[in-house]
Amino acid sequence: MSDPPSNAPRGEGCLTVIPTYNEAENLPSLLTGIHGVTPGMHVLVVDDNSPDGTGTLAESLADADGRIFVHRRPRKLGLGTAYVAGFRWALEHDYRAVIQMDADFSHDPRYLPDLIGGLDEADLVIGSRYVHGISVVNWSLWRLALSLGGNAYARWLTGIPLRDLTAGFKAFRRGLLERIPLRRIVSDGYAFQIEMNFWSHRLGARFREVPIIFADRRVGISKMNKGIVIEALATPWRLWTAWLVHGGRKIR
Secondary structure, three states, rough: OOOOOOOOOOOEEEEEEEEEEEOOOOEEEHHHHHHHHHHOOEEEEEEEEOOOOOOHHHHHHHHHOOOEEEEEEOOOOOOOHHHHHHHHHHHHHHOOOEEEEEOOOOOOOOOHHHHHHHHOOOEEEEEEEOOOOOOEEEEOHHHHHHHHHEEEEEHHHHOOOOOOOOOOEEEHHHHHHHHHHHHHOOOOOOHHHHHHHHHHHOOOEEEEEOOOOOOOOOOOOOOOHHHHHHHHHHHHHHHHHHHHHOOOOOOO
């Protein structure tokens, strides 16, 4: 991978959180890609006791590179809790910005400078598949229809002004993460993305969507299942109920 342009954000003061479960085949090349475009980026791998040894591999990579950190969990606890654990770790260690991305190369590291640069004018930057038409590769028509329909459904219910509410490639300003009630975040999968966007919107966050091309995972098995879809359908209703019961009072 070529070096980034001299004027590109280099990632200093930023942390990328990457949840992993059986991603040993992807992790080394992903980390190389991240540091190829953002040399100053720190990375936290949150591993859920992967049977394929991803956690052990991550620790060996961290031993050789001071920009890499590892948080190992005792069992598979889910994507949402992995990100929340990573966000809490980032806040405890005083990072100014936090990026979340998948480990399977569906989120291309080459877009990291765009996400970081977008934080100059926004509190939350979304790597969007739908801001300029449809930018996905190697998806079935069924999965594309599910994603587009799910986004339209969530947007209608929540009023969040985003084209891609379920995107998982995102950059947060520290100030926004400090205000989001992370203890209230209980979702996984697509619903986790909706939930984080919902609280960000309710807090008055400035959003920005930057276009990416989203390609299906290179190797390994997709974590998509029926439970994730059902949770995504139910979550907007749950969020609105919680907000109404809360009465719009100060979020804690």
